[in-house]
Amino acid sequence: MPDSSADPLPARLARGLPAWLRWLLGRIGSALLVIWVVATAVFFALRASGDPLEAILGGPGSQAGPEAVAQARAEYGLDHPLVVQYLAQLWRVATFQLGDSYARRQPVAELIGAQLPGTLLLAVLALLLAWALAVAGSTIAATAGAGSGWRGRAGRAAVGVLRGLELVATVMPQFWLGAVLILVFASSLQILPATSSGAGPAGLVLPVVTLAIPIAGFLAQVSRDALLEADASPFAVTARSRGASEPRVLLHHTLRHASLPALSLSGWAFGHLLSGAVVVEALFARPGLGRLLLDAAMSRDVPLVIGAVVVVALLYVVVVTVVDAVELVVDPRLRTPRAPHAMRTPELAVGS
Amino acid sequence: MAADAARILRRLGPGGVVAALGLAAILLAVVAPGVLAPGDPLAIAPTEAFSPPSWAHPFGTDESGRDLFTRVVHGAAASAGIGLAATGIGIGAGLVLGFAGALGPRWLDAAIARVVEVLFALPTLVMALLLVAVIGPGTQASVIAIGAATAPGYARILRARVRGVVRSDYVAYARHEGVGPVAVFARHIAPNTLWPLVATATLGVGQAIVWVSALSFLGLGALPPSPEWGAMLNAGRVYIGTAWWMTVLPGLAIVATATVLTVLGRRASGAGSAGS
Numbered sequence: 153m154p155d156s157s158a159d160p161l162p163a164r165l166a167r168g169l170p171a172w173l174r175w176l177l178g179r180i181g182s183a184l185l186v187i188w189v190v191a192t193a194v195f196f197a198l199r200a201s202g203d204p205l206e207a208i209l210g211g212p213g214s215q216a217g218p219e220a221v222a223q224a225r226a227e228y229g230l231d232h233p234l235v236v237q238y239l240a241q242l243w244r245v246a247t248f249q250l251g252d253s254y255a256r257r258q259p260v261a262e263l264i265g266a267q268l269p270g271t272l273l274l275a276v277l278a279l280l281l282a283w284a285l286a287v288a289g290s291t292i293a294a295t296a297g298a299g300s301g302w303r304g305r306a307g308r309a310a311v312g313v314l315r316g317l318e319l320v321a322t323v324m325p326q327f328w329l330g331a332v333l334i335l336v337f338a339s340s341l342q343i344l345p346a347t348s349s350g351a352g353p354a355g356l357v358l359p360v361v362t363l364a365i366p367i368a369g370f371l372a373q374v375s376r377d378a379l380l381e382a383d384a385s386p387f388a389v390t391a392r393s394r395g396a397s398e399p400r401v402l403l404h405h406t407l408r409h410a411s412l413p414a415l416s417l418s419g420w421a422f423g424h425l426l427s428g429a430v431v432v433e434a435l436f437a438r439p440g441l442g443r444l445l446l447d448a449a450m451s452r453d454v455p456l457v458i459g460a461v462v463v464v465a466l467l468y469v470v471v472v473t474v475v476d477a478v479e480l481v482v483d484p485r486l487r488t489p490r491a492p493h494a495m496r497t498p499e500l501a502v503g504s
Numbered sequence: 505m506a507a508d509a510a511r512i513l514r515r516l517g518p519g520g521v522v523a524a525l526g527l528a529a530i531l532l533a534v535v536a537p538g539v540l541a542p543g544d545p546l547a548i549a550p551t552e553a554f555s556p557p558s559w560a561h562p563f564g565t566d567e568s569g570r571d572l573f574t575r576v577v578h579g580a581a582a583s584a585g586i587g588l589a590a591t592g593i594g595i596g597a598g599l600v601l602g603f604a605g606a607l608g609p610r611w612l613d614a615a616i617a618r619v620v621e622v623l624f625a626l627p628t629l630v631m632a633l634l635l636v637a638v639i640g641p642g643t644q645a646s647v648i649a650i651g652a653a654t655a656p657g658y659a660r661i662l663r664a665r666v667r668g669v670v671r672s673d674y675v676a677y678a679r680h681e682g683v684g685p686v687a688v689f690a691r692h693i694a695p696n697t698l699w700p701l702v703a704t705a706t707l708g709v710g711q712a713i714v715w716v717s718a719l720s721f722l723g724l725g726a727l728p729p730s731p732e733w734g735a736m737l738n739a740g741r742v743y744i745g746t747a748w749w750m751t752v753l754p755g756l757a758i759v760a761t762a763t764v765l766t767v768l769g770r771r772a773s774g775a776g777s778a779g780s
Contacts, residue, residue, distance in 0.1 A: 182621070189622045316519075323762035325714045327721040327737065328755030331744060335752065339745045427629035431718055435741075445630065446722060449637035457637050461630060468625040 179473050186465045191245040191458060195238055245462060251455040255448070260459035263444060268463065271440040274432070275425040277356065278363035279418065285364065286371035286414060289314055291402065293372075294379040294410075318376075321369030326428045330362040330435045347437040359436045363428045367421045371414045379410035412483055419472035426464055516771055523767035530761055533580035543571055545578035545731045554747050564749035566739065572749065576757050579731035583761070586647055586725075586732070587713035591705055593651025594712070598658025605659070606666035607689070617663070623656040628715060636724045643732070646725035650715045654708065661704060662697065669696045703773030710765030717758050733758050 232240075244251055253260055293314045296307035337358060338346035345355050382388060383406050391401050430442035441460060448456035516524060533540055549569035557564045563572035605616040623631070628650070635649035669675060670693065678688050713733075719725040720734025727735060733754050740750025 185618060186622050186625055189619060190626070319766065320759065320763055323710060323714065323759065323766050325718060325721075325755070325758055325762075327718055327734075328751075328759060331737070331741065331751045331755065335744055335748050339748070423625070423627040427627035430629050430633065431722065434722055445633055449633040450641070450724070452637055457634060461626065461634055464627065464630050465622070465625045468627075472625075 175476075179469065183466060183469045186469055187245060187462055188242070190461050190465050191242055192238075195241050195454075195458070241458075245458065251459075253448070253453050253456045255451045255453045255456070260455050263456065264441065264459050264463055267439060267441045267444045270438070271426070271429050271433070271442060274356070274359055274363065274429060274438075274440065275422060277360045278367065278425055278428075279421060281360055281364035282367035282371055282421065283414070285368035286375055287407070287411070289318065289368070289372040290376035290379050290410065291407070293376045294383060294406075295398070295402070314372075318369045318372050321365050322373070324366050324369075326362050326366060326431045327435060329365060330358065330432055333358050333362055334435075355436075355438075359432045359438060362432050362435075363425055366428070367424055370424075371417060371421065374417060375410045375414040378413045379406055382406040382409040385409070408482065412479065415475060415479055415482065419468065419475045422471045423468055426467070519767055520771045523764045523771075526760060526764040527768060530580055530584065530764065533577045534584050537578045537581065541571075541574040541577040543574040545575045546570065546729065554743070556747075557749050557753070563753040564747065566736075566747075566750055567743065572736075572753060575731040575736060576733070576754050579733050579736065579754070580757070580761075582643075582726065582730060582732040583713055583717065583734070583758070584709075586643065586716045587709045589647045590650040590654070590712040590716055591708045593648060594654035594708065595658050595701065595705060597652065597655035598662050601655070601659035602662025602666055605663045606670060607693075613663075616659070620656045620659045620663075624660065626653075628653045629718060632715065632719060633724075636719065641724040643726045643730075646716050646719040649719065650712055653715070654712065658704070658708070662701075665697045665700065666693065669693050672696075700773065703769050705769075706765050706772060707769035710762040710769065713765075714758060714762050 251260055252258060253263055256263065293311045296310050334346045337344040344357050346358070347355065385406075387409075388401055388406055391405050396404075426442070429440060430446055432438070433440040433442040434446060441463070444456070445460040445464075447453075448460060513521060529540075537545075547570065549565070552561075552565050552569040553567055555561050555565040555569070561571050561573065563576060565571055566575075601616050601620060605613040605620075608616075626634075631653040632646070632649040635652055636645055639645040639648060675688060675692050678692055683691070716725055717732075717734030717737065720732055721738045721741075723738060725734055726732035736754040737751055737758075740747065740754065744751050
């Protein structure tokens with residue numbers, strides 16, 4: 153087995169490698185590219201727009217004297233030419249020496265490391281809940297409208313309602329949804345806490361639900377269409393003609409097929425969840441990566457912003473890689489080379 | 505004329521008709537807010553602070569006694585303008601990248617595709633926060649931030665679309681006939697890629713309004729005295745336990761606007777039958 157830690161090789165050498173290794177190298181390459189682009193863009197944009205010294209010395213309107221300014225300038229290497237500062241920054245990011253936060257005077261890696269598990273827990277729980285809601289909703293939608301007579305009519309009415317709910321869920325801003333949930337379950341009914349800290353299960357309920365509902369709407373739309381398509385496909389007809397019951401057709405044949413488009417959306421959904429985490433953590437006063445990034449952006453804390461953004465981008469690469477691997481397990485057709493790949497973003501969605 | 509109208513109505517369906525009426529109401533609020541709410545959105549009346557919704561104040565009043573219905577109606581122009589501006593920036597940048605990638609040399613296409621892919625790895629709000637950190641908070645900054653954060657998404661969609669058109673038979677035929685590249689672009693490529701963009705843009709404005717409101721809600725966009733919907737929500741957040749209408753009703757305006765634009769955008773693109 154070739155050494156998997158080898159550098160990315162030129163294409164003509166890469167042709168001799170097994171497919172999985174080329175795939176892995178491609179992934180590593182795209183992760184490195186992500187780090188480089190992000191670190192470069194952030195570095196130059198922040199330098200071009202203002203003096204980072206201001207942030208080091210306590211934000212806008214700081215009253216630091218000239219000695220303190222000179223000392224901070226030397227301490228943070230800001231007296232070197234821009235190119236040297238840039239290369240130093242790049243080297244540090246590439247070797248994961250993310251430096252110290254300007255505002256908090258603590259190592260960036262430590263700050264991010266402390267906040268990451270809470271946000272990941274939130275995102276993973278929300279993704280699982282969104283999947284559960286989407287599968288339940290699309291199964292109901294695909295099976296309820298099938299009957300005839302009054303049951304069929306009631307079923308089709310239910311499908312209409314479900315479609316409307318899906319649509320509203322997809323456009324629902326998390327900051328509003330969360331506020332309404334706080335209002336109903338914390339202020340009025342007083343059964344769940346409005347704030348959330350740590351991993352206490354009661355405090356997690358509202359943030360997870362808030363994050364999950366918009367994603368569930370997107371996933372449900374996609375998987376419902378796929379389920380209807382699978383339901384009419386030859387393999388479902390064959391299974392029925394062999395005498396398979398409807399639940400068996402659903403569980404063994406169509407649901408698996410219908411999960412594919414939603415599965416390939418999961419990478420995009422994870423990004424959407426991290427966007428949502430910024431809002432939800434602020435709303436529920438929950439410590440996490442989103443809050444950390446928000447605070448860092450407000451105080452122009454360069455190393456912390458770079459660190460947080462690089463970590464978020466890397467998480468995305470990791471999630472997309474995992475999703476790819478799971479797809480290979482679920483869908484044997486993708487194992488043959490040049491199989492067409494399913495979409496990675498919901499149709500016409502321009503952001504996450 | 506009547507047959508045309510009937511055909512449009514049938515194509516919209518009942519949901520589409522409701523959405524179109526909703527859009528008309530929003531446009532009226534944008535163009536002539538005085539017709540729907542004659543009051544002054546900034547007029548304070550401390551004695552009437554925190555009144556719950558009533559006939560006199562359909563959406564209640566805020567902590568200074570300002571009428572929230574008047575503020576929501578007058579805020580439509582700010583929120584819609586912000587959404588349009590952000591979408592314009594996003595589509596403008598997306599157009600440049602998409603056309604340059606699809607029509608330029610292969611190395612340029614490869615470079616743009618890679619960078620767009622990388623930028624797309626950053627969630628919208630994370631990228632917007634990055635840009636707000638650079639430009640500093642404020643309405644303008646949040647418009648630029650959301651516009652730039654959505655640009656990679658538009659660039660992806662446009663690149664795919666332009667490539668589809670470039671490879672089509674009618675473009676090949678026109679080239680074969682000896683039509684120059686500029687004329688091919690102006691007569692065939694541009695119209696066939698830009699027209700479907702109307703549907704994308706309609707959806708995009710709805711999404712952009714939500715994103716910009718999110719920034720205002722986080723305290724990075726428009727600041728509270730201005731009647732922008734996200735800023736109103738941010739102001740009401742403190743009083744959520746005592747004055748629910750300050751958060752729920754302005755937020756409803758955002759949800760309604762985004763829903764209306766999404767329904768119409770999907771009808772226009774025929775992308776999905778979802779929604780009713």
